[in-house]
Amino acid sequence: MATRTKSGRHGWAAVIRTPLGLSAGLLLLLVLLLAVFAPVLWSHQASAIDTDHLLEGPSASHWLGTDNLGRDIFYRVLVATRQSIALALLATAIAVVTGLLLGTAPAVLGRRAGRLVTAVVNVAVAFPGLLLALFFAVIFGVGAKGAVLAIGFAGAPAFARLTQTLVAGVAARDFVAAARIAGAGRIRLLVRHILPNISEPLVVNATIGAGGALLAFAGLSFLGLGVQPPAYDWGRLMGESLNSIYVHPAAALAPGVAVVISGLAFNLFGEAVAKGLGVESIGVTRYRRCSEDSAQPEAPTSQYVVEDVVLSVRDLRVTFLGPDGPITPVRGVSFTIGHGEAVGVVGESGSGKSLTALAVAQLIEPPGQVSAERLDYLREPLLDTPDADRRQLLGTSFAMVFQDPTTSFNPTKRIGAQLAEGAREHQGLTRQQATTRAIDRLRAVRVPAAERRAGQYPHEFSGGMRQRAMIGMGLMGEPALIVADEPTTALDVTVQRQVLRLLESIRTEDGVALLLISHDITVIGQVCDRVLVMYAGRIVEDLPATALATGARHPYTRALLAAVPDLDTDLEQPLAVIPGRPVDPGRLPSGCAFAARCEFADDRCRTEDPELETQLDEGHRVACWHPQVVELGWPIRMGQR
Amino acid sequence: MADTNGTAMSELTFEQVTVRFGTGSRALTAVDSVDLTVPSGQVVGLVGESGSGKSTLARAAVGLTELAGGQILLDGVPLQHRSRGPRPLQLVFQDPYSSLDPRMTIGNSIAEAVPRSADYSRAGEVARLLELVDLDPERASAYPAALSGGQRQRVALARALAGRPEVILADEITSALDVSVQGTVLNLVRDLQRQLHLSMLFISHNLAVVRYVSDYIAVMYLGRIVEFGPAAELLGDPQHPYTRELLAAAPRRGALALDVEELDPALRAVADAEPADPHHPPPGCRFHPRCPIGPLVRPDRELCQTVDPTPDAGRHRHHTACHYAAAALQAVDLVQ
Ligand SMILES: Nc1ncnc2c1ncn2[C@@H]1O[C@H](COP(=O)(O)OP(=O)(O)OP(=O)(O)O)[C@@H](O)[C@H]1O
Numbered sequence A: 001m002a003t004r005t006k007s008g009r010h011g012w013a014a015v016i017r018t019p020l021g022l023s024a025g026l027l028l029l030l031v032l033l034l035a036v037f038a039p040v041l042w043s044h045q046a047s048a049i050d051t052d053h054l055l056e057g058p059s060a061s062h063w064l065g066t067d068n069l070g071r072d073i074f075y076r077v078l079v080a081t082r083q084s085i086a087l088a089l090l091a092t093a094i095a096v097v098t099g100l101l102l103g104t105a106p107a108v109l110g111r112r113a114g115r116l117v118t119a120v121v122n123v124a125v126a127f128p129g130l131l132l133a134l135f136f137a138v139i140f141g142v143g144a145k146g147a148v149l150a151i152g153f154a155g156a157p158a159f160a161r162l163t164q165t166l167v168a169g170v171a172a173r174d175f176v177a178a179a180r181i182a183g184a185g186r187i188r189l190l191v192r193h194i195l196p197n198i199s200e201p202l203v204v205n206a207t208i209g210a211g212g213a214l215l216a217f218a219g220l221s222f223l224g225l226g227v228q229p230p231a232y233d234w235g236r237l238m239g240e241s242l243n244s245i246y247v248h249p250a251a252a253l254a255p256g257v258a259v260v261i262s263g264l265a266f267n268l269f270g271e272a273v274a275k276g277l278g279v280e281s282i283g284v285t286r287y288r289r290c291s292e293d294s295a296q297p298e299a300p301t302s303q304y305v306v307e308d309v310v311l312s313v314r315d316l317r318v319t320f321l322g323p324d325g326p327i328t329p330v331r332g333v334s335f336t337i338g339h340g341e342a343v344g345v346v347g348e349s350g351s352g353k354s355l356t357a358l359a360v361a362q363l364i365e366p367p368g369q370v371s372a373e374r375l376d377y378l379r380e381p382l383l384d385t386p387d388a389d390r391r392q393l394l395g396t397s398f399a400m401v402f403q404d405p406t407t408s409f410n411p412t413k414r415i416g417a418q419l420a421e422g423a424r425e426h427q428g429l430t431r432q433q434a435t436t437r438a439i440d441r442l443r444a445v446r447v448p449a450a451e452r453r454a455g456q457y458p459h460e461f462s463g464g465m466r467q468r469a470m471i472g473m474g475l476m477g478e479p480a481l482i483v484a485d486e487p488t489t490a491l492d493v494t495v496q497r498q499v500l501r502l503l504e505s506i507r508t509e510d511g512v513a514l515l516l517i518s519h520d521i522t523v524i525g526q527v528c529d530r531v532l533v534m535y536a537g538r539i540v541e542d543l544p545a546t547a548l549a550t551g552a553r554h555p556y557t558r559a560l561l562a563a564v565p566d567l568d569t570d571l572e573q574p575l576a577v578i579p580g581r582p583v584d585p586g587r588l589p590s591g592c593a594f595a596a597r598c599e600f601a602d603d604r605c606r607t608e609d610p611e612l613e614t615q616l617d618e619g620h621r622v623a624c625w626h627p628q629v630v631e632l633g634w635p636i637r638m639g640q641r
Numbered sequence B: 001m002a003d004t005n006g007t008a009m010s011e012l013t014f015e016q017v018t019v020r021f022g023t024g025s026r027a028l029t030a031v032d033s034v035d036l037t038v039p040s041g042q043v044v045g046l047v048g049e050s051g052s053g054k055s056t057l058a059r060a061a062v063g064l065t066e067l068a069g070g071q072i073l074l075d076g077v078p079l080q081h082r083s084r085g086p087r088p089l090q091l092v093f094q095d096p097y098s099s100l101d102p103r104m105t106i107g108n109s110i111a112e113a114v115p116r117s118a119d120y121s122r123a124g125e126v127a128r129l130l131e132l133v134d135l136d137p138e139r140a141s142a143y144p145a146a147l148s149g150g151q152r153q154r155v156a157l158a159r160a161l162a163g164r165p166e167v168i169l170a171d172e173i174t175s176a177l178d179v180s181v182q183g184t185v186l187n188l189v190r191d192l193q194r195q196l197h198l199s200m201l202f203i204s205h206n207l208a209v210v211r212y213v214s215d216y217i218a219v220m221y222l223g224r225i226v227e228f229g230p231a232a233e234l235l236g237d238p239q240h241p242y243t244r245e246l247l248a249a250a251p252r253r254g255a256l257a258l259d260v261e262e263l264d265p266a267l268r269a270v271a272d273a274e275p276a277d278p279h280h281p282p283p284g285c286r287f288h289p290r291c292p293i294g295p296l297v298r299p300d301r302e303l304c305q306t307v308d309p310t311p312d313a314g315r316h317r318h319h320t321a322c323h324y325a326a327a328a329l330q331a332v333d334l335v336q
């Protein structure tokens, strides 16, 4: 979420830092400098007529030879930079301004006029650009002015379309609606809210567009439709030397090369910027692969080898390499899940809950690095098992349910077929058998009219039904563990209850263990036997769910419990809150990570990180120097705000 | 500070409000002949599942959505949606990450909503509003990216208050926040409402949250209000079976069980029934396919499948839109 809105300036700086961005930027700078200074420095040399050296080849005094009046071609190419670039930029400016006007018109005009403009733009976009340019060139007449207008207007529809798309995207956001409610008029909305938020892609595209305009302009001048003598640009230089191209290839090639290089400079720079800004907004892709972690799993310690253990995790770490060195959002998590046990994980967003689940499911993709002293599933050490075996093991005996069931199904395939697919692969069932089982499993997760439903596509299912189908998919094999990451967060309370009840009955009937991740401590309390409370990538408390209401010891757990309003919350009191905000995994404090927000913190807390240790009673572990033993009196007051 | 809002009456009334989207086979009546009153200076909590039309109702009130029927009145006068100037109604949005312009400082975002005709200085007003929502006025020059979700939601509240509105519509304003910050925003909403005597429509799918801030509660199901009453009374003695279901699903301190014991098949079926498709709402009572005391469980109640209970709601306690509202109590007790 932190990367969702990045200030533009960072993005542009990052662009310059990439090799492509840097070289394109330098090239562009060089071209622009030439455009400004070349005519000042060399126009004399470029126009000096030397009748003794007509149409000569390259020589020491004329590097690229001379033209039919004996003028030095090298200098002429340099001097022509200004004309070529200036006209290209002018044409681009016309294209951008016209495009902006057309593109924003629907937002400013009423609905009906807007639709008309959109239709016109759509037709214009469909026309080939060069054809439009030639058409306008005829209208505006031969010459530089005509060519600029022609290329400008020919480029406008594409910009109009781009602007329309961008505007529509921004206009749909809440802040625009908020400004409307605040009474801002259409023009103000456009200028203050919409344009600033679409400026980056527009600038990028204008840069790329300038490269295109340069080429187009060279084309028109070459054809004699552009710049007219005595003025000259690269296109005209090419046209002039065409007749003698077999005698003096350099004279024709040099302006061509100049066009290509400058066009490339614009294009590459635009692309680099686009890429730079794009990468910046995704954030995660910038993490590079972390250097191999050499932590070798040790021989299993007897303490953890319990008969009925489904999953045993010790010192699990997940590391990414961030811009300022490695960050470890999960730092040393240890827990076990017994046969048929329901374990819940709670914590604020960013506490590492999901990453823990993904690591267990072996779903952390390469830039991320998972290490663990121990990560045993059904007594197989997952980190040391060959890929194929591991996939087979997880494919048949492990199920994962995600928060958003929409994204977990392929929208183009029928639900039944998607359930059957995995079973055919992992269990070697025939198509017939797999389909039968799929229908049976859909029935098991109480999808009404399972046969008919199996033939439907994901979008024909409601959110709750899709979530049930997802659970059904997990039940195609014989799972010993279902990992569910916020399975009900996207659902309504009544539907949420249906799904939780379903998970609960699967667990009790089939003895399947459950690892349930949620930010909602009351959901966890309702479903689970044991609760793991995570904070800043660590488990800070591990306690029986029955102890949650009264026996929580860690200040964070207690604060979380107190912060959730329920139907018995005292209406006379302000709600308890946790002051401050969660720590950033890249900037962990020394000592207890919760210290800055904890009312019991002392000097020791700020320097030494407490270990997760068993407290007074068995099955209750707490990582805190000052575990609270006073029974929770409601509400606990943690200060307001 | 309660100057403009202190004594003025400001009662928001929805009269037979209907909102439709789409045409032809994709047509959808998101809000269907809703009557609802937000009394002056009171908070009405609006609960209901997603897609039931809660947000549409709020957006209609501020003019973001057009009405297909009925009218919305402020103190008995129909609202005209002017395109300029301060509005007597302000809406606070669910997602504080998308409701603030990322390219505008929070001070400017708030200043923009200060009426142009105001006879006080904008900068001073921004500082006052920031202080009102417990933010340091020094932060006026910060961009939204530098704020946490809870802080952004407070800025959004300040912006809504900048127009000195008479009514605030709060649409799921805490559901994008972590529980640890939800509390700060709820406390603030309660303080502000009391301090400024605002009338407020507080929308949330979370009954516990609604209970904490509301004087009255309205329950919405598939575009219709099915029950309305004083908060404590409605929660203590719910009449509509859907309200009872919402209550059963809400968290309760110390209550752990999910009641998975075997139900009789008919009850099981309605308990697991899918929420209705709003494009094809069920005839009669819209809740009947899921109703634990309705026709699928009690075959003698086929009335529910054909006759809409809404017109008769006034006859029941809490304006409950249910033919068997009086009988609801014992029957559901048996189920649970
Ligand atoms: N691919 C990644 N690269 C770098 N950092 C990541 C990556 N994925 C997650 N993180 C970071 O790891 C931390 C924990 O993320 P995780 O998704 O596990 O949190 P969570 O507790 O599930 O939060 P939420 O409740 O929002 O889902 C966050 O700070 C997040 O920014």
Ligand code: SF4
Pocket: A554, A555, A556, A592, A593, A594, A595, A596, A598, A599, A600, A601, A602, A605, A606, A610, A623, A624, A625, A626, A627
């Ligand atoms: S170790 Fe100290 S700072 Fe950390 S939670 Fe315990 S008391 Fe608070």
Ligand code: SF4
Pocket: B241, B242, B285, B286, B287, B288, B289, B291, B292, B293, B294, B295, B301, B304, B309, B321, B322, B323, B324, B325
């Ligand atoms: S009218 Fe019938 S179906 Fe509707 S809620 Fe009442 S009993 Fe249930």
Ligand SMILES: [Mg+2]
Pocket: A353, A354, A486
């Ligand atoms: Mg998560």
